[in-house]
Amino acid sequence: MSAPLSIAVTGQSLIRHDLRAISDPRLDEIAQILKASDVAFTNLETTIHGRHGGWPLKGSYFGAAAPEVLPALKELGFNSLALANNHAFDLGPSGILSTLEEAAAQNFLHAGIGVDKRNAAKAHKKTFGSRSVALIAMDAGPGPSFMYADDASEGRMARPGINRLKVSRVFDLEVETLNVLRSIQKRFQSSALERANYAQPENPPDVDGKDEIDFYGTVFRRSDEALRRVVVDRHSARAQLSAIAEEAGRDAFVIVYLHHHHWEPNWQQVPSWLREFAHDCVNAGAGLFVSHGAPVLQAIEIYQNTPIFYGLGNFLFHTEKVEKEWSPPEVWKSVIATCNFGSGGRLEDISLRPIVIGGTEALSDPERDRLAFPVLAGGRMAADILDDLAERSAGFDTVLSRESGIGRIAL
Known part of the structure; x- marks a missing residue:
């Protein structure tokens, strides 16, 4: 029978500064929570x-950090990192x-x-106490194909990069609107080679010529209603799911992580x-499944x-x-969420500690x-964070209670 296991999970760590020189009891409180798991x-x-x-490959949203940020995260209490994301x-x-x-x-x-x-794409494993924990982390973009890792093939070298969950964005349009786009495409696209030129560094997407068009890298599809869809590539998903099943079959506790920026207009909507x-x-x-990308707190489902x-969120x-x-x-x-798993690996409860990134003073005063x-x-801030999370999670049949400023999901 598996031994009990506690796992603390947090929002994403966009870190650029070494925190080890900071002496503040508020930071110590955070570290104590992380180190308790x-x-x-x-x-x-x-x-x-x-x-x-290396060389910056982005404009405004470029981000890199010195190696010192990693021992800073270690001292704070972290011992497990997902590395797949848009940065x-x-x-x-x-x-x-x-x-x-x-x-x-x-x-x-x-x-x-x-x-x-x-x-x-490989799962990495480490033993915590007597439990073997495997981590599989992936990114779903959007991002150029060259940021994702690739294996070597004849005449082509291997490329270091990110584990990719391949997804595509498809816009469904009524036939009248689709035909307008099709006519525009025919007017300005002189050849199939031009389509390939503008697809660089991607390959042109595969389309059904009858019901779909590739409009300079974006796929539009004939439908009865206008709708934006994100479609997960079956082959890509199958590879990720096989890796999960393989590690679970070896009696490892598998943490799956996904990063993506395919947000809804309401960032907090799943x-x-x-x-x-x-x-x-x-x-x-x-x-355990954890996701980041939209920089806000979203629902929890059991x-x-x-x-x-x-x-x-963050x-x-x-x-x-x-x-x-x-x-x-x-x-x-x-929130900082601490998940407690009992003997046999069964989830027993989750505690949720509300946090304010950057401090409450800056939240009320942007200057x-x-x-x-x-x-x-x-106080009221903690209650508001938990009440909002409870309301969003209720749509997923998750019951979240709170007591003394701490949220709890009990099973």
Whole structure:
């Protein structure tokens, strides 16, 4: 019979500053919560600028950090990191190699990137107490194909990169509107080769010529109603699910992580494709599913006795003050969730500690500088965070209670 296991999960850690020089009891409170669990997990929302160097491959949203941020996360209490996300390739293959090297040097359980596709997709395992814990991490984009890892083939070298869950965005349109787009396409597209030119660095998407068109990289499909859909590639999903089933079959506790930026117009709404894929992961053997991307807190679901965190928002969020897109207050509120599994691996309960990223003072006064770390929320703020999360999670049949500023999901 499996031994009990506790896992603390947080929002993403977009970290650019070493926190170890900070002496603040509020930061110590956060560290105590993380260190109380067997596994403390976050997503490293950056790439490491280490000995392999690298070059910025983005404009405004470029992000890289010095190797010192990893021992800072370790000292804070984290021992497990997902490395698959939209910033992992910001320094190119060089950043991938440096991040792998530094994460291994700090002895983190880590997954989601690799020197090639096979290694990026591989589950990594570590023993905590007497439990073997496997981590599988992936990214669903959107992003250019060159940021994803690839294996070597004849005449083509391997590419270090990210473990990819391949998805595509399809717009359903009524036939009249689709025909307008088709006529525009015919007017300006001189040849099939031009279509391939504008698809670079991607390959042109495959389309059904009767019912679909590729309009300069975006697929539009004939339908009875206008609708945007995100479609998970079956072959790509099958590979990820097989890896989950393989590790679960070896009696490992499997943590599955997915990063994506296919948000709904309401950031806090859970996309239907994400829920379907999360359920598939649990059915394949995942013991815990965690997702990040939308920088806000989303619903929690308990499916087949397995916790699914559809979006935990932020934990560390070292952004520039001029970036006004992060001004909504929901961006700066989240929870630390501690999942307790009993003997046999069965989920017993989840405790939820509300936090404010950057401090409560900056949340109420935008002119104040934000702290470089989150603080525990209290009083009305804690109640509001938990009540909002409870309301959103109720739509997934999750019952969340609160007591003394702490949320609880009991099974």
